[in-house]
Amino acid sequence: MSAARPSGQSSRHAAERAPAPAAIGDLRSRRREARRRRRLARVDLGLGVAGALVLLIASPGLAITGLVAVLVLAACLVSALVGRRARRRRDRQLRA
Numbered sequence: 001m002s003a004a005r006p007s008g009q010s011s012r013h014a015a016e017r018a019p020a021p022a023a024i025g026d027l028r029s030r031r032r033e034a035r036r037r038r039r040l041a042r043v044d045l046g047l048g049v050a051g052a053l054v055l056l057i058a059s060p061g062l063a064i065t066g067l068v069a070v071l072v073l074a075a076c077l078v079s080a081l082v083g084r085r086a087r088r089r090r091d092r093q094l095r096a
Contacts, residue, residue, distance in 0.1 A: 052069075059065045 051072075055065050055068060059068070
């Protein structure tokens with residue numbers, strides 16, 4: 001106990017700082033979703049690297065490999081744009 005601060009004041013500040021149980025649940029679910037996204041991103045990266053290695057080894061030339069790479073990049077771009085559009089649409093519906 002401090003002479004400068006009454007004992008009731010420290011417990012009141014501790015209660016103000018403690019998050020509500022519902023907020024803790026929301027925090028845990030956001031962290032779980034973030035871990036899932038990171039794990040999926042790692043899997044995607046690993047599959048991409050493995051696919052690139054197989055393509056470089058199995059293809060008859062670098063021109064064909066380059067063409068396939070451009071097609072895959074275009075498909076990834078389209079997929080990212082569609083995902084972004086769907087996410088925006090979902091966020092708008094949740095707000096309304």
